Amino acid sequence: MTGATPAPDLSVYLVADAGQCADAGRSVPETVAAAVEGGVSAVQLRAKEAGTEEFIALALAVGRVLPGHVPLIINDRVDVAVEARERGAQVSGVHVGQGDLAVEHVRRFLGAEALVGLSAATEAQLAAARDHPGRVDYVGIGTVRATGSKGDAPPGLGIAGLGRLAAGSPLPAVAIGGIVPDDLPGLRGAGLVGAAVLSWVCQAADPRQAAQELRSAWDQGAA
Numbered sequence: 001m002t003g004a005t006p007a008p009d010l011s012v013y014l015v016a017d018a019g020q021c022a023d024a025g026r027s028v029p030e031t032v033a034a035a036v037e038g039g040v041s042a043v044q045l046r047a048k049e050a051g052t053e054e055f056i057a058l059a060l061a062v063g064r065v066l067p068g069h070v071p072l073i074i075n076d077r078v079d080v081a082v083e084a085r086e087r088g089a090q091v092s093g094v095h096v097g098q099g100d101l102a103v104e105h106v107r108r109f110l111g112a113e114a115l116v117g118l119s120a121a122t123e124a125q126l127a128a129a130r131d132h133p134g135r136v137d138y139v140g141i142g143t144v145r146a147t148g149s150k151g152d153a154p155p156g157l158g159i160a161g162l163g164r165l166a167a168g169s170p171l172p173a174v175a176i177g178g179i180v181p182d183d184l185p186g187l188r189g190a191g192l193v194g195a196a197v198l199s200w201v202c203q204a205a206d207p208r209q210a211a212q213e214l215r216s217a218w219d220q221g222a223a
């Protein structure tokens with residue numbers, strides 16, 4: 001029997017930022033393991049300051065603490081994703097922004113089965129993502145509100161504005177930027193397939209509890 005690969009669960013999507021984990025005094029694998037216990041369903045590894053070997057080692061270490069059903073997505077660096085896979089890590093895909101390596105090249109390096117995410121913050125970018133020859137699997141739309149976690153983040157759209165953009169997107173859309181648990185029922189109700197979060201988890205005193213709050217808020221949005 002054949003069947004399409006099931007769509008990954010991006011509902012509570014941790015963007016594990018190496019800088020923020022370090023600032024909080026925790027390793028990235030420690031943060032990720034706690035967050036997965038708390039209910040995170042997808043993990044993106046973001047390490048803006050890391051050298052290439054350091055980033056690959058981090059991907060291998062995070063891969064070791066992730067259960068098989070939680071996809072590991074690498075931020076920006078296709079080379080890191082390819083090499084981490086080569087060394088045995090289960091890397092599901094890569095997330096790129098508008099200024100990063102173009103999706104068709106990401107797809108060429110990672111293959112048809114890979115999960116490729118693209119940031120999109122306008123109707124034009126969403127339309128381009130939909131028609132992209134490299135096939136985009138999901139879009140990340142931001143920001144919900146201003147955030148200190150990304151210097152060049154797009155302006156805050158609010159839940160309603162973000163929901164309007166997502167409603168016009170045929171691709172599954174994940175929200176990002178300034179998200180806290182109280183936002184999740186509204187985002188889910190507006191048609192987003194998930195909420196991507198950095199600081200709420202990475203800077204939390206207790207990342208497991210922070211993730212649990214996100215999980216129960218998302219699940220509550222189904223009621």
Ligand SMILES: Cc1ncc(COP(=O)(O)OP(=O)(O)O)c(N)n1
Nearest residue numbers: 095096097098119140141174176196
């Ligand atoms: C899920 C998700 N959405 C958007 C982004 C932002 O990506 P990008 O615009 O490339 O910015 P950086 O994260 O690379 O600074 C994301 N990472 N994840």
Ligand SMILES: Cc1nc(C(=O)O)sc1CCOP(=O)(O)O
Nearest residue numbers: 142147149150177178197198199
């Ligand atoms: C990585 C990133 N991308 C954004 C976008 O809008 O594309 S906002 C953002 C940072 C989100 O961090 P926090 O959850 O701490 O606000």
Ligand SMILES: [Mg+2]
Nearest residue numbers: 076096097100
């Ligand atoms: Mg990027």
